[in-house]
Amino acid sequence: MTDFARTKSLFHLPEGVIYLDGNSLGPLPKAAPGRIQSVMQDEWGEMLITGWNKAGWMAQPTRVGDRIARLIGAEPGHVVIGDTLSIKVYQALASALEMRPDRKVILSDSGNFPSDLYMAEGLIRSLGRGHELRVVAPEEVEANITEEVAVTLITEVDYRTGRLHDMKALTAKAHAVGAITVWDLAHTAGATPVDVSGANADFAVGCTYKYLNGGPGAPAFIYVAPRHADAARPALSGWLGHDAPFAFEQSYRPGAGIERMRVGTPPVLAMAALESALDIWDMTTMDDIRARSLELTQLFIDEVEKRCPDLDLATPRAPDARGSQVSFRFAEGYAAMQALIARGVIGDFRAPDIMRFGFTPLYIDEGDVIAAAEILESIMQNRLWDTPEYKARARVT
Amino acid sequence: MTDFARTKSLFHLPEGVIYLDGNSLGPLPKAAPGRIQSVMQDEWGEMLITGWNKAGWMAQPTRVGDRIARLIGAEPGHVVIGDTLSIKVYQALASALEMRPDRKVILSDSGNFPSDLYMAEGLIRSLGRGHELRVVAPEEVEANITEEVAVTLITEVDYRTGRLHDMKALTAKAHAVGAITVWDLAHTAGATPVDVSGANADFAVGCTYKYLNGGPGAPAFIYVAPRHADAARPALSGWLGHDAPFAFEQSYRPGAGIERMRVGTPPVLAMAALESALDIWDMTTMDDIRARSLELTQLFIDEVEKRCPDLDLATPRAPDARGSQVSFRFAEGYAAMQALIARGVIGDFRAPDIMRFGFTPLYIDEGDVIAAAEILESIMQNRLWDTPEYKARARVT
Structure with missing residues (x-):
């Protein structure tokens, strides 16, 4: 079985950041x-x-x-x-x-x-x-x-x-x-x-x-x-x-x-x-990655659905019908993603209403998933996305 | 006028090498x-x-x-x-x-x-x-x-x-x-x-x-x-x-x-x-580069023609008809270029018989030109190219 704690240690992950956008740009290998x-x-x-x-x-x-x-x-x-x-x-x-x-x-x-x-x-x-x-x-x-x-x-x-x-x-x-x-x-x-x-x-x-x-x-x-x-x-x-x-x-x-x-x-x-x-x-296999990925995406779906009733799952519920990302639809998804990023959880937004989170077992673990879900919950419960700053549309990458 | 001694100091040039192949791959800027x-x-x-x-x-x-x-x-x-x-x-x-x-x-x-x-x-x-x-x-x-x-x-x-x-x-x-x-x-x-x-x-x-x-x-x-x-x-x-x-x-x-x-x-x-x-x-102008380039290419043509009668100039003699390289034709040009490279003068060879030398004022000066011509002279006078090793054709880049 892959030693995912070890693979995580081989990436540079900035302090205070939970990086769920490795499906857009992976992080820096320390080497x-x-x-x-x-x-x-x-x-x-x-x-x-x-x-x-x-x-x-x-x-x-x-x-x-x-x-x-x-x-x-x-x-x-x-x-x-x-x-x-x-x-x-x-x-x-x-x-x-x-x-x-x-x-x-x-x-x-x-x-x-x-x-x-x-x-x-x-x-x-x-x-x-x-x-x-x-x-x-x-x-x-x-x-x-x-x-x-x-x-x-x-x-x-x-x-x-x-x-x-x-x-x-x-x-x-x-x-x-x-x-x-x-x-x-x-x-x-x-x-x-x-x-x-x-x-x-x-x-x-x-x-x-x-x-x-x-x-x-x-x-x-x-x-x-x-x-x-x-x-x-x-x-x-x-x-x-x-x-x-x-x-x-x-x-x-x-x-x-x-x-x-x-x-x-x-x-x-x-x-x-x-x-x-x-x-x-070279330290892993795609079967190990897949097993871990499904654990992480399932955990995120479960945690977010429990905590954030306003978010609609856009990703297939059946594990074998999804890749290694989880997306939720939310009309104010752009602003909500800005609020998340400001609090150290980096996912991304895809028009018109998709909040997207990538799960990458080489450097993301259960602790990251739970922490991200908690921060998302506080943003949704307290409408922290509802500020002019976050709602101003900039170019999103 | 550009300070070419200064620009030369900003490149890493390996010990013992005269690099006349900057027309294929320029050297490493130290920064x-x-x-x-x-x-x-x-x-x-x-x-x-x-x-x-x-x-x-x-x-x-x-x-x-x-x-x-x-x-x-x-x-x-x-x-x-x-x-x-x-x-x-x-x-x-x-x-x-x-x-x-x-x-x-x-x-x-x-x-x-x-x-x-x-x-x-x-x-x-x-x-x-x-x-x-x-x-x-x-x-x-x-x-x-x-x-x-x-x-x-x-x-x-x-x-x-x-x-x-x-x-x-x-x-x-x-x-x-x-x-x-x-x-x-x-x-x-x-x-x-x-x-x-x-x-x-x-x-x-x-x-x-x-x-x-x-x-x-x-x-x-x-x-x-x-x-x-x-x-x-x-x-x-x-x-x-x-x-x-x-x-x-x-x-x-x-x-x-x-x-x-x-x-x-x-x-x-x-x-x-x-x-x-x-x-x-940013430290130079193309006019300064051109003036220096013509000095260097002319010096190389003069020195090589004086020293190496077996090499035929392939580059136009008229300064305004040439770029910043000088090429000579020689039937055994491939082997001669191998001999040169072995002695620290790096140019390159282009089929069927072209020995090619690039002159790049940012980091090549008259001393390099004279030294390269001297080494080329010794190779030609002493037929140092005439070894099985140099004549064996490998893939040239």
Whole structure:
């Protein structure tokens, strides 16, 4: 069993803060500053350009990709790091659409993160071949996977409610009608056990700054199923995805397998911080994380429902239907979240009325859950949210 | 006049190394590790998610963009940081092509960095509308700017020879025939005075890890001329380029001006290192840099031609026709560069026969130039390159 007291001790958590927003940005691994120092001084500083080979920077995107592969049930050698999640969505979707040239529908749902939908819109506009982005309610996805669908573009966990899709069932349905699947794991990598291989997913993408704790702006990852890896044509055909980048040929030839999903120069410093975070991930398993996560989310639901009758649970009650977050609806949720943050409980707000709390077993325990529920109770009972300051809408991140 | 002894003192340069590869990867600014520490500990560590607003991370891409704008002659508010250069090329080219829907030719040259050509190929394939990537010799670009051309995609300085295109003249020619220009400043930002505004350039892109010293994998930048900024349609339409990212609307609406060229979450840690480098850039002007650069490159050409008759100058002799690098052709250039590197002079090699040396006045002076020429002379006179070890080809970066 994972020693969660130990993993908690490996993060810097500010005094007086209960951090329930690790689903937006994970906290600082204590080892990360030292590791970046070492990469900057011993590698960049001393090796200069030779660091690309001597320090292994060039191989870092697949090496780090393998560390993430374990957490999402991917085969080693089929995950690569780089770019942002939006770019990785574009790459996966473009490659997937090309596999179904006779179909025009991209199926997504209204619980998908908007950037995924925006990237799909941009791709559709570029292609100019009459594709349609069909966005249905999350619970209507399955019924809408029909033979019209070229690609399903689904985020496994709804960023608002925490509702968890059944990746295996939806992938099977998609394959049964000849569609390709692109899964966005933004809220599942490091949050719930993902098994892209067992679920037979075609493409998967995700970010590393949420549950994985890679730091602000940490790079994204992409998975391509082994059966597609040498067939997928990259739309973003950059030199580091070329079969021989340093031959400087004039024409693009895609590299072997997942290498072709690389684009430009890898983000060496950012990957160093991510590696510190992954060292902590090496101390646990996703099954342990899931068991703890369900204890914590259930405890929070129970405590808040007991204490705060004005809050409506937006997250599915059934444990196997939710990710690792709990959301409550409250018309004055924005102000209530401001009041909470002012009292050291950091969650976040998503329009129009969602108060969102992420539970991250690596550094959140029962004591944090109870304390957060108590503070929320005092805010709700005493209407502490009802101040002009908290109700003034600022830009929320 | 810039105090170049002072700027040199602000970089970490390893003992016994003469670093003439700052055109591939600039050295470590001594202040960068401390700055990243502060961003990690005081911002990420203490502010957690609130750093996006409190620490100004969200505004960082345009704020840092403005610091680069000064170096490339851009109007403030028209440069933004993010992604890799290959991605920025794609964005610029896609937007530019859309402005000339009736034309099919993208004109580039064989001295353009291959990744630019590859990204163009990928875009052409995605568009599927019969575009042609026409690649001519660098000296034939001007004659090939015809009314067929939709977009010119030119790197201002040839990465192999250091040959400098005349941005102003080529842009004027392009505009005279109704073409749009995309300029890649990879080898000119921080190397030569660039004046994207005065040259009337339409789009410009560049990287920050070469002359600008932002670190391995530092993010890229993009400039869009003010006259196009609110008209350019982004192909990579990510949420941070949306007009209201935190409204989480279901459909994409491009943000105002250069903001629409943002895609995903900004690389906060990498930008912190870049900012340390830009602090040093604040101590100089591009005119001072250019004057020093021409002294250094001329001195190197003179010294090497005097000492090494077997090396053929590949860089234009006319000062105003070259950037800030000097290249020599030598059939055994790969081995000769290995021999040089083993003796502490770091340049690089580009296939098939180019020995390349970058001159970077912020930290390279006459003493370095003479010493490098002496070591090169001893290698050439004594055929020190002629060993099996040096001749064994490895992957060169």
